[in-house]
Amino acid sequence: MPCFSFTQSKNSCFRSNFIRAGLRSTVTDLKDGGTTMHCWVPKSPNPSKPNLLLLHGLGVNAMWQFADLIRHVTPHYNVYVPDLLFFGDSSTTRPDRSETFQAECVMRVMEAHSVRTFSLVGLSYGGFVGYRLAAQYKEAVERVVICCAAVCMEEKDLQEGVLRVSDLDEAASILVPQTPNKLRELVKYTFFRPPPVGFMPSCLLRDFIEALGGECSARSNQGCRARDKRRKVQGVQQGHQVVPNQFQALTNQSIC
Numbered sequence: 139m140p141c142f143s144f145t146q147s148k149n150s151c152f153r154s155n156f157i158r159a160g161l162r163s164t165v166t167d168l169k170d171g172g173t174t175m176h177c178w179v180p181k182s183p184n185p186s187k188p189n190l191l192l193l194h195g196l197g198v199n200a201m202w203q204f205a206d207l208i209r210h211v212t213p214h215y216n217v218y219v220p221d222l223l224f225f226g227d228s229s230t231t232r233p234d235r236s237e238t239f240q241a242e243c244v245m246r247v248m249e250a251h252s253v254r255t256f257s258l259v260g261l262s263y264g265g266f267v268g269y270r271l272a273a274q275y276k277e278a279v280e281r282v283v284i285c286c287a288a289v290c291m292e293e294k295d296l297q298e299g300v301l302r303v304s305d306l307d308e309a310a311s312i313l314v315p316q317t318p319n320k321l322r323e324l325v326k327y328t329f330f331r332p333p334p335v336g337f338m339p340s341c342l343l344r345d346f347i348e349a350l351g352g353e354c355s356a357r358s359n360q361g362c363r364a365r366d367k368r369r370k371v372q373g374v375q376q377g378h379q380v381v382p383n384q385f386q387a388l389t390n391q392s393i394c
Contacts, residue, residue: 143379144342145198145349152201159212161219163229166250168243172231175247177220180212188280189253190215191271193244194284196313198349199226203261210253218253219246237263241270245278257281259310265289 167176171259178200190211194200200219205388221228222240223238232239244267248256257280260268265287272279277299303389315321334341 143345143349146345149198149349150199152205155205156201156208157206158382159217161208161212161217164243164251166247166327168246170230173223174227174229175220175223175231175243176227177247177251180216181253187214187216190217190254190269191244191248191256191258192217192219193218193258193260193264193268194222195264198346201226215257216253218248218251218256218282220247222264237266238274239271240315242268244271245275248278254278255280257283259283259285260287261285262287273286289328298374313346318347321347 156163156178163176164179165174165364166177167173176199183274190199192204192207192211193355194203197203199221208217208219210345223243230243247332255278258268258271260266260283262285265284266289268284269287272282276360312320312324312327315324321343322335326332330338
């Protein structure tokens with residue numbers, strides 16, 4: 139590990155943003171023999187405010203994706219921002235890599251903080267987890283926003299879509315990059331106006347990859363494959379826009 143880490147410096151800045159927004163860092167032991175989840179929660183929850191759960195996508199941790207948003211939503215909501223399993227400070231020794239397991243763990247964290255009902259925003263991979271939360275806990279999830287998550291993706295979409303790859307292994311190598319070149323490729327797909335990462339030194343990109351953690355990246359990679367394998371049995375019918383019944387009532391609602 140280098141003596142100076144750009145990624146860890148950004149982590150410190152993002153952490154300050156969350157603290158200034160009135161959140162505190164917590165770790166919950168789910169007492170299942172090896173699962174702990176980190177979550178940012180309100181320092182002083184306001185009973186008059188609705189609850190909002192933010193679910194991040196692939197990346198170092200939740201702070202990287204919500205640091206710019208957090209100050210805009212905390213004045214209006216009691217905001218909860220977990221690190222999903224295998225990201226940030228959340229981990230498990232259990233073998234399950236599905237978004238169903240992620241959803242169950244997130245729900246247990248919310249219950250540990252006495253949150254019974256909430257709206258949620260799921261970004262990318264977090265959208266899949268949010269989808270499962272709404273399907274499994276319809277009495278708890280009030281409103282849903284899913285961003286950039288292809289919950290009805292088919293196998294052919296991997297070859298014909300924006301992210302044109304031959305199979306899930308190739309997709310996982312981009313979505314969970316292990317080399318600077320793969321990270322550059324990922325940035326091209328994920329930004330409307332990509333930053334000039336082609337000119338960024340590989341050492342800085344490698345620093346970001348190392349911040350993901352080798353074990354974390356490997357397990358996230360497995361999660362990408364597990365998500366596809368379980369798609370048919372988790373309520374998303376391949377080739378059709380089939381959604382859980384409670385989504386029918388949420389179609390025209392928003393969290394605002």
